[in-house]
Amino acid sequence: MLYRANHCNRTKYFLAYDLTRILSSFYFKGYSSLTKIQHVEWNNRGMSSAHAIFITAISLYLVISTDLFSDHLKGPITFRNSIISTFALGVSVGYFISDLAMIFWLYPSLGGMEYVLHHTLSLVAIAYTMLSGEGQFYTYMVLISETTTPEINLRWQAVEHVPFLVLTGLKKSSAYLVNGILMFIVWLVARILLFMYVFYHIYFHYSQVVQMHAFGYYLTFIVPSVLFVMNTMWFMKILKGVKKTLSKWS
Template sequence: MESFSPLVLSIAATSFVTFQCLFHFVSPWISAQFFPGYHRLSPRHTIEWNSRTVSTLHALIVGLFCLYILLHDDAVNEDPVWGDPSLVKINVAMTCGYLLSDMLLICYYWRAIGDKFFVIHHLAALYAYYYVLSIGMLPYFANFRLVAELSTPCVNQRWFFEVLGYPKRSLPNMVNGIAMTASFFLVRIAVMPLYYSRMYAVYGTEPFYRVTFGGRCAWMGPSFCLDIMNVMWMHKMARGCIGVLRSPGKVNVEKLQNGKVH
């Protein structure tokens, strides 16, 4: 069995502790300072608020780092199966620390944010990332998958607006809805041809056959399943976005500006 490098373990551990601190201390303090409605949230919503705040921060850090790697890491782009995974390992290690932190919070606050789907998702992701962090295989594809995190902030923002009482047809909600649909399409749907063309290009090559059977299963199976779900979610999201845009009578945003809804 391959072992993890001290650097990978250090980054994952630091990430875990950092995201725990953000959840328990930073998010509650900042939210209380800048969002008056935070004080009126129920205990359950307060927990989920802090969880989604941490999720948004993780998505922005990891997603932007992914874009940098895709644009500037020549080693990974030229050899997507066995290219130098140094930068990808840093990004994946941060994500693993976040996933472990989030799983701990989900289990501890199960009544508030417990979700079997998220536990399964996190475990499947950790299984796939094991091969990247320990063996260094498939760095391009692992990094490419993390670009999807850039759609997370708008999804979380939709929940923030809802729990704070923003009407669905208010301007902030509608703008975020359009941004959410567009970002979801760009980072999850529009990139599919590029992802699978690279997968097809390496299939059957010598580097491909050096990938272990477990690595292939962790790579191909989840990719197909996840993208089927992405297409289904995109269909629902697009229908909802079009429905809101076509519906008459947008709610005036003055109520929000006057402080009646926080």
Template structure:
């Protein structure tokens, strides 16, 4: 652990975490400023709805950034390339991966703070559990420099968040009957299926195939990797079931209305 806390890490970790928190504040304020100036209906929203409106702005920003960088590290770069001579996949990391993990930890901390502050309007116990598990897993991986490959897969699954947020925005804006709402709902269903169901199947299959590497992770990290992701997967399946029900209901209503 000490070898993973070198001069570079001492700068990257606090800087990236603080950057994630500051990003949330800046985007929150920017979304509020833009909305007040260009969306008349925004000013008629309740205070709690305004908070959520702005909150979903910075969650969308983080989701797009985290998914893009995760995709680059996992697919486009050679960092986790199979057959590489860079050692075990579970031990690989880089300045960029460290920075992203720290940035995401800052985001989840800020978002969890808002959820608790506005509880339960921004989310119930399941959101607190989701963010708590995410923060714990990211910090543990960041400090010990292990299992970042798996953390990045989970961060990539945040690609579904913009669809979730757009669905909420359209609902609040009175556009539930629009074609965009329906198209977004189908995109959310497909995106969730790929990024939060099928991708998690790959996640667990990869752990099984590379279990000889996984078992070399220090005990707390090893057992956390075997317990935390299944909890997230369970929540993903539960939310997927709700998304599916919502999509089927919307499509049925649209068909009967024609």
């Protein structure tokens, strides 16, 4: 069943990957001038944005709009799950498997070892919580950080240093500046402050966390901690980039 689900997810990923290629060729004038590897980079980032929008929406819905992970319900929060929460994690598992395969296939064009580490940790944690049903609250809290992905993909340096906003002719527009500021704010909230809240929540719910299987218990501490360190390092680079951009516009 797991193999069929992942095969289905990978198939959907590559179909959506082709859809990104088709739409881009119609709507972005700079797309046709890209090299072959730049096409791959563009399409890959388009798909990562699509996944980010999907999983962020699901994460916010489950964490904020439903009572699935509410402290008002009886029973440990670490063992709560639903059909929707498990299904959405399955979609993310398929995405991370496919994207990790693309990274290895074209290494290091789509990212270096930091991306391999990020995707591997994410894949292991998401797959475990999907299969076991444990720790889904913390998984979804971390997945909310995917809300930064679309902003990063619009601005991040692609192959041969060609960002999306350059290819679409918007680098000198106010959209480029707004995107940089928005990226800084969203990253601060979703990848720094939110992770601090996750650590706070784990501390005050430790009696529930400790009831998890040993593998899930250690994942709960290791994965957010490693990702938080990586997020902080990337945040410092973003801060430097925002300062540089603001100096040019001042």
